[in-house]
Amino acid sequence: MKTLTQHNPDAVLFKPQTPLTAPRPDEVVVYWANVDEWNTSLELLSETELHRAGQYVHAHHRDRFIVRRSLLRRLLSAFLDRPAHAVSILSTAEGKPGLNPAEHPSAIQFSLSHSHGIAAFAFTAERRIGIDIEKIDPDIELLPLARQYFTAGEASYLEHLEPQARLLAFYQCWTRKEAYLKAAGIRPLNSFDTGLQTNQILDALAPEQNQRWSMHALDLPAGWAGSFVIESTDQHPIKIFGQELYPC
Numbered sequence: 001m002k003t004l005t006q007h008n009p010d011a012v013l014f015k016p017q018t019p020l021t022a023p024r025p026d027e028v029v030v031y032w033a034n035v036d037e038w039n040t041s042l043e044l045l046s047e048t049e050l051h052r053a054g055q056y057v058h059a060h061h062r063d064r065f066i067v068r069r070s071l072l073r074r075l076l077s078a079f080l081d082r083p084a085h086a087v088s089i090l091s092t093a094e095g096k097p098g099l100n101p102a103e104h105p106s107a108i109q110f111s112l113s114h115s116h117g118i119a120a121f122a123f124t125a126e127r128r129i130g131i132d133i134e135k136i137d138p139d140i141e142l143l144p145l146a147r148q149y150f151t152a153g154e155a156s157y158l159e160h161l162e163p164q165a166r167l168l169a170f171y172q173c174w175t176r177k178e179a180y181l182k183a184a185g186i187r188p189l190n191s192f193d194t195g196l197q198t199n200q201i202l203d204a205l206a207p208e209q210n211q212r213w214s215m216h217a218l219d220l221p222a223g224w225a226g227s228f229v230i231e232s233t234d235q236h237p238i239k240i241f242g243q244e245l246y247p248c
């Protein structure tokens, strides 16, 4: 079994008892980490990532980016059985990262998110996936945001909830929306409904997408909300695994 330590970036695994294996099409594996607990090291990053790291104004934000990318590379390295620095990641013009198909003939699909010091990574195979996490701000003025960015139906649903339920539903809706954008492509946030009542995405701009997605809440540390959205198939219900990553 491989294990991951701070000192050996190509050795892999976070909790000693859990092996890191590439997800199958009927599996979703979600990892999350408090990136502030990890040492930064530039050695795994590509030229493009080093350039991006250099553009951060604040060292704290730069360091978090470096740790996020290093963790992503180490996870992909384990799945692909390639050295982490040799994993080739490309981003689309919209910014969606993925494996370089010319280098890795792999069906692995992944998505990333971060909020403050927490980073989350979702992996599957063959199906498009998006993940989003947000730190919950209990003082957020959420109804004006909902009216601006959500559909009229979503905003109206939130208006009729008690404050605590409204807060949680707001973040559920928000993270579903961002996760859907990452999975299906960027579009206006109020052009589709995330089904707070129906649990189905209804996309006004792309009705062919309707019924194609399932949405799942993430069980994150207290104070964070998160969702992933995955393309559905009729063949297999998905099995979901989740794990926090700790530096050894």
Ligand SMILES: CC(C)(COP(=O)(O)OP(=O)(O)OC[C@H]1O[C@@H](n2cnc3c(N)ncnc32)[C@H](O)[C@@H]1OP(=O)(O)O)[C@@H](O)C(=O)NCCC(=O)NCCS
Pocket: 065, 068, 094, 095, 096, 097, 111, 112, 113, 114, 115, 131, 132, 133, 149, 178, 181, 182, 183, 185, 186, 187, 189
């Ligand atoms: C792209 C977007 C979905 C990213 O979400 P976010 O909450 O800002 O940031 P997150 O940390 O959750 O996600 C960032 C990661 O998403 C990924 N990402 C960026 N663009 C992406 C895209 N088009 N598709 C899929 N993933 C994308 C990247 O991996 C990025 O991580 P990196 O910067 O370390 O490479 C979001 O910024 C966006 O464009 N939303 C458009 C909708 C909108 O108008 N929102 C603002 C309302 S105030």
